[in-house]
Amino acid sequence: MEHAIVDYREELSLLGGARNFGNPKSYMELHSFVLSNKVNISSFHAFAKIAQLSSNLKFQIVPKSTAARAKTISSGPTDKLLRLAHLTVVAKSIFDDNIDVAVEFLNKPHPELGNHSPYEFAMTDIGSRQVESLLRKIEYGLPA
Numbered sequence: 001m002e003h004a005i006v007d008y009r010e011e012l013s014l015l016g017g018a019r020n021f022g023n024p025k026s027y028m029e030l031h032s033f034v035l036s037n038k039v040n041i042s043s044f045h046a047f048a049k050i051a052q053l054s055s056n057l058k059f060q061i062v063p064k065s066t067a068a069r070a071k072t073i074s075s076g077p078t079d080k081l082l083r084l085a086h087l088t089v090v091a092k093s094i095f096d097d098n099i100d101v102a103v104e105f106l107n108k109p110h111p112e113l114g115n116h117s118p119y120e121f122a123m124t125d126i127g128s129r130q131v132e133s134l135l136r137k138i139e140y141g142l143p144a
Contacts, residue, residue, distance in 0.1 A: 006093070011085040016046035034079065038072030047081055051088060052103055053119065060123055083128045084119060090132060091118075094139045110134065112144060 008027050012018045020043045024030040044067065048058050058067065061084075062077045073081075084106075091102035106118045112134055113121040122128035137144040 006086060006089050010089045011082060014047050014050055014085045014088055015043040015081055016040070030082075034075050034082070038074055039078045039081075041067065041070050041073055044073055044077065044081060047085060050099070050103070051084065051119065052107060054107075057117075057119055060120075080123065083122055083125070087118065087122055087128060087131055087135070090135050094135055106131075110144075 008030055012021055020040045021030055022033040024033055044062050061080045062073055091106055092099050095101040109115040109117050118131040122131045134144050
């Protein structure tokens, strides 16, 4: 079984589309854009809806007051959104391209993550690596 190949364009589609990120042609352009620009808050709202994020989790990414009044978000919250979108695309590919099953899995507490949901655990880079490792175990049929 091969690793699912993740295309950044699919990640961006979960965040309201490439136009919110300067229509990058590569990961390098996306990286540069995120570092040098503020991203439209609509990316956050689009992903929160698709991923069915709880209010608590949403406000760990973008504070409630910012989510209510800001037009843009900085690179920190954007990085978290991209991280969660990446995991969503990986999970979707592992669960037969079914976004609903992927989102359900990512929102459900998992014993290997201390009974935190994969989305909750992925708020840090190290946590997101652990979630991706868990997804790869599932992909390869290993105990997870």
